[in-house]
Amino acid sequence: MPTGIRTAVDTPTAPVPVSAGEQDEDVDMADVLTVRGGIPLRGSLRVRGAKNFVSKAMVAALLGEEPSRLSNVPDIRDVAVVTRLMELHGVSVKNDGNGELLLDPSNVESARMADIDAHAGASRIPILLCGPLVHRLGEAFIPDLGGCRIGDRPINYHLDVLRSFGAQVEKQPMGIRLTAPNGLHGTHVELPYPSVGATEQVLLTAVRAVGVTELRNAAIEPEIMDLIAVLQKMGAIISVDTDRVIRIEGVDRLTGFKHRALSDRIEAASWACAALATHGDIYVEGASQPEMMTFLNVFRKVGGAFEIDEGGIRFWHPGGDLDSIVLETDVHPGFMTDWQQPLVVALTQASGLSIVHETVYENRFGFTDALREMGAVIQVYKECLGGRPCRFGARNFRHSAVISGPAKLRGADIVVPDLRGGFSHLIAALAAEGTSRVYGIDLIDRGYEHFQAKLDSLGATYDRDLQAAS
Structure with missing residues (x-):
């Protein structure tokens, strides 16, 4: 048995x-x-809104210099976890109780590694916070990551992507510290497999990187396309070709967004x-x-x-x-x-x-x-x-x-x-x-x-x- x-x-x-x-x-x-x-x-x-999109849209709000509104948000534990992670980094998150979040990133700040680890649980969201946090603060931290153990789901795609943008990766006892002394710059990435998480990482990092980023063999799931729609509302310049190629022209500044989740x-x-x-x-x-x-x-x-x-x-x-x-x-x-x-x-x-x-x-x-x-x-x-x-x-x-x-x-x-x-x-x-x-x-x-x-x-x-x- x-x-x-x-x-x-x-x-x-x-x-x-x-x-x-x-x-x-x-x-x-x-x-x-x-x-x-x-x-x-x-x-x-x-x-209501897709679990696999809502948390990423919440992270995208970190990139803006104005508040964002996200509606059709489900009342699920993943949203609560991401809310707490955002709050640890100084983002004000207000929930109206009817599925609408107001996210204000005016006071973004670094969080203690122990706090991130304690509140992340099995969530793999901290890895997606890295690009936005390096843009905003110059550094980011990743604790040991969990997630559904239905496969290896390694974070090497993510770290390799961040390195290609110019991030420096330093392993520490409780996790990983990322910095970018010379800033993040556009790059060329070709994924060995159309990974949803790696595609999200590229998008969230490239929109404010200096120069143009080209991503080949990208994931094109509906949740990815909805994330691109959110970033475009914020001022990003992103084009999607029919052959799984996504091109992002980095911009200096992004605003907030108002969006209803798919x-x-x-x-x-x-x-x-x-x-x-x-x-x-x-x-x-x-x-x-x-x-x-x-x-x-x-x-x-x-x-x-x-x-x-x-x-x-x-x-x-x-x-x-x-x-x-x-x-x-x-x-x-x-x-x-x-x-x-x-x-x-x-x-x-x-x-x-x-x-x-x-x-x-x-x-x-x-x-x-x-x-x-x-x-x-x-x-x-x-x-x-x-x-x-x-x-x-x-x-x-x-x-x-x-x-x-x-x-x-x-x-x-x-x-x-x-x-x-x-x-x-x-x-x-x-x-x-x-x-x-x-x-x-x-x-x-x-x-x-x-x-x-x-x-x-x-x-x-x-x-x-x-x-x-x-």
């Missing part, structure tokens, strides 16, 4: 935690959601998969077709139904059998890696063999251990199945999955491994017959706004308890 998961038949007082190498961060094992599954989710909910396409797709897996019917207010076209095509191929209107998208299971598919994740405009995990749960209910080839992260199928304990029939392989050979094919990573269905899922005890995997486990618990206990559920608050209230609106049956530690 895999570590950290036990079936409902053999229920211990608490499951054995998964190993630290599989965890996103330390989870609160006393925070438990007891889910009584097998009930179709029906109702409506609202998604909707969270990951959360919208997660609820769509929940509708499919539970034979439900969910209207997702705020879901946007342009950013979800690739997902919508796959959703339809599997057998799901959807209807788009001006306010959002309705997703539902139309009855009958779901269809198995062959799928490969990829950078935008391909099928997003963050859509893969909730979709795999839905694919356990499809007839036949589905193949999913993960090409973005090398270690993203660890979450399937729990699904197998719940009755799913899933095998993972080192080979590149179902698509073209990828960069993980010769590196001994289990990055392809074969899902056989339909499978009868049964309740189990599960420990949340990471943000997206954790929400996928929640979907499985909602679809399974019987009762499941999901431990470390607080981690889902990091990226899914008020998910418990949304479960209430969909008719889910559950209890959330903070158990005393044994």
Whole structure:
């Protein structure tokens, strides 16, 4: 039996935690959601701004010399973490309680490394603060970084990028100090892979660097394009070519911005998969077709139904059998890696063999251990199945999955491994017959706004308890 998961038949007082190498961060094992599954989710909910964009737009405010306003901001833990990091650096952050932030960078200052480390937690945002802080203060500090352990996700891309701009990198006992005695200057960067984080780093550093920066093999995700829109509003000069080349002409001064964040396409797709897996019917207010076209095509191929209107998208299971598919994740405009995990749960209910080839992260199928304990029939392989050979094919990573269905899922005890995997486990618990206990559920608050209230609106049956530690 895999570590950290036990079936409902053999229920211990608490499951054995998964190993630290599989965890996103330390989870609160006393925070438990007891889910009584097998009930179709029906109702409506609202998604707000994209987690993967909002935090970067908040960082962009550091570059301006005037206050910025960001609306459609979700009430999630990541926003709270970034808010505190900004405040540690002297930025005033006011939240009106309705999803609008006023960020005033008039008094930017250095923060103590220990404070950054204490408040960053698993967030990787401190690395993106470096370019703006070096511009504003002449120095920046990075503590040891966490983040979802679904792959190596090394920061070497970031440090190499910052060095190419002229930053000097000094390793210290608690982290890394960056300075630029001669200022930051435009550069030429060609990424070995279209990394979202490295692309954000280039953008946030180049807009105020002296001269022109050319970035090749850039990520062009919708969240990246929305960040470019924010920077352009501030006075940046940025052009995007069709061949993944971004050019930035550095400017001396940036103003503030007023911007409404694009909707969270990951959360919208997660609820769509929940509708499919539970034979439900969910209207997702705020879901946007342009950013979800690739997902919508796959959703339809599997057998799901959807209807788009001006306010959002309705997703539902139309009855009958779901269809198995062959799928490969990829950078935008391909099928997003963050859509893969909730979709795999839905694919356990499809007839036949589905193949999913993960090409973005090398270690993203660890979450399937729990699904197998719940009755799913899933095998993972080192080979590149179902698509073209990828960069993980010769590196001994289990990055392809074969899902056989339909499978009868049964309740189990599960420990949340990471943000997206954790929400996928929640979907499985909602679809399974019987009762499941999901431990470390607080981690889902990091990226899914008020998910418990949304479960209430969909008719889910559950209890959330903070158990005393044994």
